[in-house]
Amino acid sequence: MNKKFIFSIFAITLIIVACTSKKSPFGIQYDYIIESDTLLNVFSFTESYEDSIKNYYEDPTIVVGSFHDVIAKGVFRFLSLPDTTWLDSISQINTCKIRIVKRNQLGDDFNIQINKLQKQWLESTVIWDTLNNYIGEEIQTFSTAVDTSLGDTITFSFDKTVVENWIEQDTINYGIIFSAPEITNNFAEFYSAETDYAPQLQIIYTKSTGSLDTLFYDVSKDAYIAKNNNNSSLDYGAIANLPPTRMRFSLDKDSLVNLLINAISDSFPNPDPEKISINYAELIFDSTCIDSSFNSSIYLDIKPYYIIDTLDVSYSSVSGSSISDFDEDEEFFKVNITGITQGILRDSFEYNQFLLKSVYENIDFSFLRFSEDFNPKLRILFTYNIETGTTNSTNLTN
Numbered sequence: 001m002n003k004k005f006i007f008s009i010f011a012i013t014l015i016i017v018a019c020t021s022k023k024s025p026f027g028i029q030y031d032y033i034i035e036s037d038t039l040l041n042v043f044s045f046t047e048s049y050e051d052s053i054k055n056y057y058e059d060p061t062i063v064v065g066s067f068h069d070v071i072a073k074g075v076f077r078f079l080s081l082p083d084t085t086w087l088d089s090i091s092q093i094n095t096c097k098i099r100i101v102k103r104n105q106l107g108d109d110f111n112i113q114i115n116k117l118q119k120q121w122l123e124s125t126v127i128w129d130t131l132n133n134y135i136g137e138e139i140q141t142f143s144t145a146v147d148t149s150l151g152d153t154i155t156f157s158f159d160k161t162v163v164e165n166w167i168e169q170d171t172i173n174y175g176i177i178f179s180a181p182e183i184t185n186n187f188a189e190f191y192s193a194e195t196d197y198a199p200q201l202q203i204i205y206t207k208s209t210g211s212l213d214t215l216f217y218d219v220s221k222d223a224y225i226a227k228n229n230n231n232s233s234l235d236y237g238a239i240a241n242l243p244p245t246r247m248r249f250s251l252d253k254d255s256l257v258n259l260l261i262n263a264i265s266d267s268f269p270n271p272d273p274e275k276i277s278i279n280y281a282e283l284i285f286d287s288t289c290i291d292s293s294f295n296s297s298i299y300l301d302i303k304p305y306y307i308i309d310t311l312d313v314s315y316s317s318v319s320g321s322s323i324s325d326f327d328e329d330e331e332f333f334k335v336n337i338t339g340i341t342q343g344i345l346r347d348s349f350e351y352n353q354f355l356l357k358s359v360y361e362n363i364d365f366s367f368l369r370f371s372e373d374f375n376p377k378l379r380i381l382f383t384y385n386i387e388t389g390t391t392n393s394t395n396l397t398n
Helices: 084-089 128-134 160-168 253-264 338-345
Strands: 006-010 014-024 027-036 039-050 061-067 070-077 092-105 111-117 135-143 153-158 176-179 186-191 200-206 212-218 221-228 238-240 245-251 276-286 290-294 302-309 314-316 321-327 332-337 353-358 367-370 377-385 391-397
Touching (some): 039 238, 039 253, 061 221, 084 160, 092 160, 128 135, 128 221, 135 153, 135 176, 153 160, 245 338, 253 276, 253 377, 302 332, 302 338, 332 338
Parallel strands (some): 027 391
Antiparallel strands (some): 006 039, 014 027, 039 245, 061 070, 061 186, 070 221, 092 153, 092 186, 092 200, 111 176, 200 212, 238 367, 276 332, 276 377, 290 367, 302 314, 302 321, 302 353, 321 332, 377 391
């Protein structure tokens, strides 16, 4: 596969499909719908690359399993438990259960292993390197299979001695970790404490009077840690949440200007490039652009950023470029790159490069892999201002 395959725009030979005009205080406005039948390399795909996996606070998903060379484990702490006075006042704890709700699963059901944790951790900072060496003894396992009568809910018995120890020694209650050490290319996603389906601990106990009762405790803190085993540049186009994977592009300013000049040259001979203003620009991807995907929703939410350093691929958001818009009926999604296109044509940026990335990196294993010869469309609305005050607005749909 050619690593530098072209993100192509049809552009050289232009055909005017429709033309309307009207007078305004600024002159005559022209709306053109333009098609093209010759390739022009306005945008070039540079690379997709995988970034390091970091902590993203307050994710709605807990991921456990392995996929695309990434291992993910979920961590949980139940802290708001009764104290030792309560434990002394009851007859006994009969059983304990944990209830979790499954959000997604890639393949067949599998077993998840539960281990104790032996180190303090915070939701907002925990990552693989700070916690993975502090995994203690195995407690038990449970299956990702759900009880169909309970929808996507999984409820399993949990070692009651662990809960008793949490109550008696709350200062060393570091919680538990879910992992799937025997699994490759399969994973399950569970709803986290940031949702209405938070993991829950249930304590079924016998009162001093002899009657049974149950206490319910939603998880106090949860997160997941992940490790990327293949930190590299990819030879195909991809955008993914986990590991964070971005698509990087170059924009050829001269080619884009030539495209716009060709669009208006019939009406305005020898047009001046300095009088061209970009009003709107968007990339349109349809189903033919996608080779394969896994998505918790239909498509990823994708946002463009301009690149401020090409060596470490530092990037920044820019006004006028926004999150993708997905059209389910027409099976395409659009990414607004107006601000980036305007900035490049005005020479506002040091580099004529930008990237597309998911808004919710690290949330789950959702990804899009693009076809080798994917050709998204480019739609541009621009204005050509001439000295007489006439305005020529052109809508390019390629």
